[in-house]
Amino acid sequence: MDDRTLKVLEYDKIINMLSKYAVSNKGKKMCVELRPSNNIHEVSDNLNETREAMDVVLKWGNLPLEGIRDVTDTIRRCRMGFVLSPKELLNVSDLLRCARNLKTFMKDGSKKENFPIIHDIIESLFVIKSIEDSINNAIAGEDEIHDRASQKLFSIRKAIREKNSKIREKLQSIIQTYSKYLQDPIVTIRGDRYVIPVKAEYKGNVPGLVHDQSSSGSTLFIEPMVVVEMNNEIKELMLKEKAEIERILSELTEMVMKYIDDIEYDNENIAYLDFLMAKAKFGLDLNGSIPEVNDSGLMNIKSARHPLIDKEKVVPIDIRLGDTFKAVIITGPNTGGKTVTLKTAGLLTLMGMAGLAIPAKDGSQISVFKKIFADIGDEQSIEQSLSTFSSHLKNIVDILKNVDNKSLVLVDELGAGTDPTEGAALAMAILEKFYEEGARIIATTHYSEIKVFAMEKEGFENASVEFDVETLRPTYRLLIGIPGKSNAFEISKRLGLDVDVIDRAKSFVSKDSAKFEDVIQSLQSKTLLVQRELDDVQRLKREVEMLKKELSEKKYKIDSQRENLIRKAQEEAKQIIRQAKIETDSMIKEINNIRMKAQESASIKEAEDIRKKLKQRLDEMDKSEEIVDEREGMVPADNIKVGDEVFVTTLSQKGEVISLVDSKGEVTVQIGAMKINVPLNKLLKVLNKKKESKKAGTTKLISQKVYNVATSIDLRGQTLDEALYNLDKYLDDAFLAGLESVRIIHGKGTGVLREGIQSSLKKHHYVKSIRIGDINEGGSGVTIVELKR
Structure with a gap:
């Protein structure tokens, strides 16, 4: 991309803003070099990375990048054979700790699905926990x-x-002995050796080596001879300490x-994560x-805002280019926002091509261009006489x-900057040449001739920046499809210029030009009216959509609750039946046990009691079955x-039909x-005949179960537990x-199944004997099981 274009569109300011969001020096460098x-x-890949990073920031605030360090120079020095300093080693430890924290942070499996990049x-x-621990155990600080x-x-x-x-x-002890010769009764250090301050005139009274003197010369710092060997x-020891530290x-x-x-891999990739987080927070x-x-030249930026203008003051604009027209000619008064529109279109395109989020609404489109050219601003040069x-x-x-x-x-x-007639003609020829080369064009002008040119030329479209004549202020809104009006006479009139002067000025303007300006004014007024009505319609449409969504959600909730209640009732009914059948089987077993004692009158009475319990439970089961079988007979x-x-x-629910x-x-x-x-397919017709009593049918069913046994x-294909359970019930019947x-x-x-079954049969109280079947059996x-009688 041309450096001059980047400078004109102030891309460097965007990059400087971006770099402030990075934590590490290497991350900042990546931002600056973007x-x-x-x-x-x-x-596309870069934008996907930014989108994912923005989602991470929205969900967790940031990645755990605390303490991240750039160890690029440390790695270089290490490769060259230098011994690393404590500070450099601590930076390596911080980097490895950051890598470990990031791995721990991303352990959750759902994060892999939601944030794959x-x-x-x-x-x-x-x-590399071993290096991290070794450094932290050995080094206490940058120099310790x-x-x-x-x-x-x-x-x-x-x-x-x-x-x-x-x-x-x-x-x-020496200080106490020689106190009268000392400047101060203290011990100090000179050149890593302990000394005492002695008055210069008593130099000969304190035997020792002179290491230093005060600036005035009145004090000598003497190492007494008795401590020379100890200082040595x-x-x-200090030399040994230094050697051990170096080791x-x-x-x-x-x-x-x-x-x-x-x-080095961690250093590069953690810095890149820092760079992604910077892009996310900036966006x-x-x-x-x-x-x-896209790469087809299509641009459709919705509610675009220039990122260098205060977002509380900037007026969003819609910029379209490349669908039915390839060139947009923007006209309108000075200070109306024409230049800002140009810069916004160019800068947001550059930001998108750099993989950055753009200050615009979701659904905006930009095109990836091979080259972007910008000629904006007054660049006259005194040095070059231009x-x-x-x-x-x-x-x-x-x-x-x-x-x-x-x-x-x-x-x-x-x-x-030149004669208006020649300038307009030259401008039209240049625009035509750009168009013939296939470029996408956004240009601003004051010339009325170019407005007409854009209206007549295929592939060109007029646009204007709106100006409120009543307040004499621009609204900064971009109106595509309508050429701008200068409004010079209206502005002059509101500023107090004599009406006679304005009327005289109007007489110098050709009737065709005046008529054209009036048509433009009418178009702008009608456009504003249509726009306001469209805004109202859009607002009402949004409200209707919200209400529709609300009602749909409520209906879905009610339907779900109703279905859940019906399902729950049916499940409870089935559970009652299952429980009743289990209890029935248990009662049958009790009857079998009692039958073996049938000779005793007490056992007969006990059997009668069990029979009554069975009858009562079967009646309850019949009632429960009616819940599940409520559609029988329909x-x-x-x-x-x-x-x-x-x-x-x-x-x-049952009801009565009252209309066809x-x-x-x-x-x-x-x-x-x-x-x-109710739709017809949601109805079942109830037959006139009454339901037959379930009681007799159920009792008959149980009777058949007990006495009509194969x-x-x-038991093939069943697990051993299933087979033993079914075998036990079968033997009872x-x-x-x-x-x-x-x-x-x-x-x-x-x-396995055979051995388990035979083992169970040998212990069963109904079994008299068992044997393996013959060939024909x-x-x-x-x-083959022979039952007791």
Whole structure:
């Protein structure tokens, strides 16, 4: 992209704003180096990354990037063989800690589905806990090593502390001895050696080595001879300490070097995450959106706002280009916003091509251009002796040399700065040339001739910035399809210019020009009226849509609740039946047990009690079954007439038909005091015959279950638990039916089912004996059971 265009459209200011949102120096550098791309696939990918990053910020505020450091220089020094400083090692530790925190943050599986791009970047990061821990255990600060960094360092520092303590004690005793010779009774240090301040005139009274003197020369700093050896020992220990620290730092540097490629990878990718977060926060602060992109020259930016104008003051504009017209000519008074419109269109296109959110409504479209040219502003040069006209024309010449069908051309006040007639003619010829080259064009002008040119020329469209004559202020709204009016006479009149002068001025304007300006004024007035009505219609439409959505949601909720209630009632009914049947089986077992004691009168009475309980439970079950079988005795309502009793399936209620089928296929049904229209396919016709008593049928069913029993049962394909449960029930029924022997089919298979069944049969109280079936009975896949009598 041409650097001059970036400067004219103030792209650099956008980039500087963006860089302030980055946390790390490397992230800021990525922001500063961001340039628009003319590859639509790259632009699309970059915008998708920004959209995902914005979603992350909206949901969590930010990624855990606290303490992120740029270790690019540290990596370079490490590769060159330098020993890293404590500060550099701490920066490496901070980077690795940040990578670990990011991995922990992204562990949630749902984040992978919702944020695949950022998830993949974080998932690829390296966590090297060993290096992180080693650095943190050894280094206490940017210039400080822990005593426990090594055992040797701990011993050396302990020895230094002990020597320092001893030498201070010795010097304190010397101070007391030589106090009258001292400037002050204190111990101080000069050149890493302990000394005492002695008055110059008493130099010979305190034996020792002079290390320094005061600026006035009145004080000498003397190391007493009795502590010289002790100071030498401390000096040796300090040299050992320094050597041990260098060894520790060298060892840590070697550890870093071992994983230098992984650390460099983390450094690049964490900085890129910081860059993505900066783009996201910048876009959200602009109230921006992610535009749709194309490479066909189509631009449709809705409610566009210039990002460098206060968002509380800027007036949103709609900018369209490239659908039915490829060139837009904007006219209107000065300070009306023509130039801002040009810059907004160009700058938002550059931002989108750079992968940034743009300050516009959702659904906006931008095109990816190979080149963007901008000739905006007064660039006359005194040094080059160029006038305003010459300066603009030089830029136009350069554009004409490079423009093609993948270009966007933005030209402000084309043809200005010279004779109006010649300037207008030249402007029309230049615009025509741009159009022939296939470029998309947005230009501003004051010339009426160009307004007419744009109206007559195919592919061109007029536009204007609105001006309120009553307030003498521009509204900054862009009106596409209507050429602008200068409003010079109206403005002059409101500012107090004599009416005679204005009338005289009007006489100099040709009738055709005056008539054309009046047509423009009429168009603007009508457009404003239509726009206001359209705004009202849109507002009402939104309100209707909201009400429709509300009602739809309420209906869905009511339908769901009704269906849930019906489903719950049916489930409860089925559960009652299941429970009743379980209890019935249990009672049958009790009857079987009692029957074996039938000779005893007490057992007979007990059997009678159980029988009564069974009868009572079966009656309850019959009532429950009526809930589930409430549609029994009903048929589809094909032929329906007034007075028929029907069942409404959507309400699970019975009612009476009070009207015939209408044109919508609905009939009116009265349910109690309520009358409702119901589709025919939601009705069942209730037959006239009464329901037969369920009681007898149910009792008969149980009787058949107990006494009409087959002589064999097939348990193949069942689990052992299922087979044993079904076998137990079957033997109860077979025993009650008075069968002498039965055949249990279990198959051969692995033998697990057969062994489990036979083991259970041997313990069963109804079983007299068991044997494997003969060849004609099924062989080893069948067990023959002889029941007790």
